[in-house]
Amino acid sequence: MGLAGGGAGAPTTARWLALHCTPRGRGAGAHPAYTLVSDVTAEHAMVEALSLNDRRLQLQLDLLNAPRGDTQELLDEGLAAAIALTASQLGYIFKYREAEQQLELHAWSRGAMDLCRVLAPQTTYDLAETGLWGEVVRQRRPIMVNAFAMPNPLKRGHPEGHVALERFLSVPVFDAGRIVAVIGVANKAAPYTQTDVLQLSLLMDGLWRVLSRLEVEAAQRATAEQLRQSQKTEAVGRLAGGMAHDFNNLLSVILNRADFSLAALEDPHSSPPRGDLIEDLREIRLAGDRAATLVRQMLAFSRRQVLELTTVDLNGVVSDFEQMLRRLLPEDTTLTVSRFPELWETVVDRGRFEQVLVNLVVNARDAIDGTGRIEIATCNSVLDETMAGRLAGARPGEFVRLTVSDTGSGMSQDTLAHIFEPFFTTKPAGFGTGLGLSMVEGLVQQCHGFVAVRSEVDTGTHFEIYLPRGRTAGRTVRQPRPDRGGRWPGVSALVVEDDAAVRSVLARILEGAGLVVTAVARSAEALAAAEAATRPIGLLVTSVVLPFMNGPELATRVTRLHPEIAVIFLASCADTRLIEARADGAGPGVLLKPFDAGSLLSHVRAALADGGRPPTHEEGQPDAGGTREALVEAGLHRRLTDALQKARLDDASRAVAELARVAPASAAALRSLLEQYDYDGALRWLRDAAPQHEVAP
Ligand SMILES: Nc1ncnc2c1ncn2[C@@H]1O[C@H](COP(=O)(O)OP(=O)(O)OP(=O)(O)O)[C@@H](O)[C@H]1O
Ligand SMILES: [Mg+2]
Structure with a gap:
């Protein structure tokens, strides 16, 4: 009662x-x-205090356990809990900045928002301008006023429209002896008591501890993000630097060799030795080849290479490659391979994937000093949300997993943070370009998979490649093998390419093969030429990306005028979306830049003779006849075999370039195998081409 x-x-x-x-x-x-x-006020107060304590503990637990995104959410929830705990109607939380002696509004209860009619509520106050509610800071203690209407010298009045206050309680929040915030609640139906003061203080104390932890975590996240950004900038710098370095070397060769030849030919008083001219041009050609390889590598890690996607059984790839991988390893490194018996299928570019395998194994080999073990394993893997959450870049789903682990040197956290960046290498100059893993990651991501890596210094490294389980719908982009020559006298061709230098090269190659060429820069000119033609045009070679009307659209319009026309699209990396949309294996051919006469003419042959069917592998097989002597004479056989066995693409390319001087057709054949990373094919080719005593074991 x-x-x-x-x-x-x-x-x-x-x-x-x-x-x-x-x-x-x-x-x-x-x-x-x-x-x-009997007067039981004291007992009643005790019972109330106990139940309020229970409520506060429950609210505190709820605050601790609720998942939340940011500190503001926590403050809002904390204020709501404080209002509920003290049976108040309104409340606020101000943060206090001691240095500036300013109070800044951080949370403001819903009830107050609905009732407040102040037109432009202030959110930051100087302590000096506050009235009664600032006493909490000035006196460093709770302030409780149960008859707010009564006159009080500390009150300074409210702005017009402020909520009417009947009762008011405010407590300071301390952190290490400093006031960091104040909370105020108001308009409880019954008077506020010391129990309210105690429970409100305890609640806010707990809240502030959680808040401080969240703020520390947020600050750590911000620092980590900043670090990531600066590492990214550093990586881009390294990439630009690496590219610039390699391209500048190649350009130095191209510019100077071209100048030598020009100077010699332009001098009216001397006739330059033919040999010198040939050598200059070959060096230019070689530099061009290396630049093309470099561009391909860049495209691989920028995930923009054109892929030949097929359904692949990774066990098959591993089996086919096992022999070659063993050859890469020194005697005291053991390789074990375990294949999961019922491995799912996946969709990758098989040729490029072989390169992934080679790079991972070569990296493992290089990390092992002396005796060591490398293990390749395949497995089906189903990732749920939790498992995927533990792997960076992962998502849940069904995957085919390839693992390459080694007992090598392992990597420090610092190295680990950079391994996927292009041009990052810890190997001595001349031993690593630092492009391997960036290509691995690029390819895997382009195939919608991801790479996970664990490593421990002095223990070893464990790379896992996850590729989504699946089959292809059958659409692939195929590159025909280089052409061994072809003549199409009198066939008229329309060439559309906006770069004048490339256009002129295209025209020259096609004219050299007997075609009658009209070369234009724009699609409108091409359409006009197609309309004006008095006899059927047999071939359209058009760039995919053109101003105003793209290549595929142009081809559709020209085909309406010349239904029998064969079409070849010229594409670079950026056009892959357009190409993939059309390349169904039997449609128009797609020739990737950079191209040479061999690859262009091979596409012409495919387009004219087979209606776009790419030549078969057998058609493209190199003819070893006549090469034997050249190889032995030039001492190249041993060097090539060695380079291929060690998967040193650079060395092999250099040897092939030298071979081109004495046997250009054979060199072209070998180059084509190298471009597809078909090291075993190249080794077979060498075995067939060389005399028995030269054959490597
Ligand atoms: N299995 C491994 N064990 C220890 N360190 C490794 C391993 N794999 C990669 N690394 C580290 O990652 C770096 C980058 O590897 P990446 O394959 O990208 O380039 P690289 O091997 O140095 O050169 P490249 O592959 O172009 O010849 C290596 O230099 C090495 O420091
Ligand atoms: Mg490597």
Whole structure:
């Protein structure tokens, strides 16, 4: 039973009384004989305090356990808990900045928002301008006012439209002895008590601890992100630097060799030795080849290479490659291979994937000093949300997993953070370009997979390639083998390419093969030429990307005028989307830049003779006849075999370039095998071409 006491106008004080009545008589005639009244206000307060304590603990637990995104959410929830705990109607949380002596509003209860009619509420206050509510900071203690309407010299009045206050309680929040915030609640139906003060202080104390932890975590995340950004900048710098270095070397060769030849030919008083001219041109050609390889590598890690996607059984790839991989390893390194018996299929560019395998194994080999073990394993892998969450870049799903682990040197965390960056290498100059893993990651991501890596210094490294389980829909982009010559006298061809130098090269190659060429820069000119033609045009060679109307659209319009026309698209990396949309294996051919006469003419042959069917592998097989002597004479056989066995593409390319001087056709054949990383094919080719005593074991 609650009783209100106190005179009119004075604040009321509730007392709790207990009545104990002892009846006299029985049944209907019973009536109280005496009544004992005792004041139980203290006991009642204790019970209330205990239940409030329980509530506060429950609210604190809820605050701790609720998943939340940011500190503001926590503050809003904390304020709501404080209002509920003190049975108040309104509340606020201000953060206090001691250095500036300023209070900044951080949370403001819904109820107050609905009631507040202040037109432009202020959110930052100087402590000096605050009234009663600032006392909490000035006096460094809780302030409780249960009769707000009563006059108080500390009050400075509210702005017009402010919520009417009846009761008010505010407590300071301390952190290491400094006030960091104040919370205020207002308009409880009953008066605020010391229990409210205690529980509110405890609640805010707990809240601030969680808040501080969240703020520290957020700051750590921001620092990590900053670091990541600066590492990215560093990586881009390294990439640009690496590219610039390699291309500048190649350009130095091209520019100077071209100048030598020009100077010699332009001098009217001397006739340059033929041999010198040939040598200059060959060096230019070689530099061009190396630049093309470099561009291909860049495209691989920028995930923009054109892939020949097919359904692949990785066990098959591993089996086919096992022999060759063993040849890459020194005697005291053991290679074990374990194939998962019922491995799912996946979709990759098989040729490029072989390169992934070679690079991972070569890296493992290089990390092993002395005796060591490399293990290749395949497995089916189903990742759920939790498992995927543990691997960077992963997502849930069904994957085919290839693992390459070694007992080598392992990597420090610092090295590990950079391994996928192009041109990052810890190998001595001349031993690593630092492009291997960036290509691996690029290819795997382009195939919608991801790479996971674990490494421990002095223990070893464990690379995992995850590729999604699946089959192809059958669409692939195929590159025909280089052409061994072809003549199409009198066939008229329309060439559309906006780069004048490339256009002129195209025209020259095609004219050299007997075609009658009209070469234009724009699609409108091409359409006009197609309309004006008095006889059927047999071949359209068009760049995929053209201003105003792209190559595929142009081809559609020209085909309407010349239904029998064969089409070849010229593409570079950026056009892959357009190409993949059309390349279904039987449609128009797609020739990738950079091209040479061999590859262009091979596409022409495919387009004119087979309606776009790419030549078969057998058609493209190199003819070893006549090469034997050249190889032996030039001492190239041993060097080539060695380079191929060690998968040193650069060395092999150099040897092939030298071979080109004495046997250009054979060199072209070998180059084509190298470009597809078909090292075993190249070794077979060499075996067939060389005399028995030269054959490597
Ligand atoms: N299995 C491994 N064990 C230890 N370190 C490795 C391993 N694989 C890669 N690394 C580290 O990652 C770096 C980058 O590897 P990446 O394959 O990209 O380039 P590279 O091997 O140095 O040169 P490239 O592959 O172009 O010849 C290596 O230089 C090496 O420091
Ligand atoms: Mg490597």
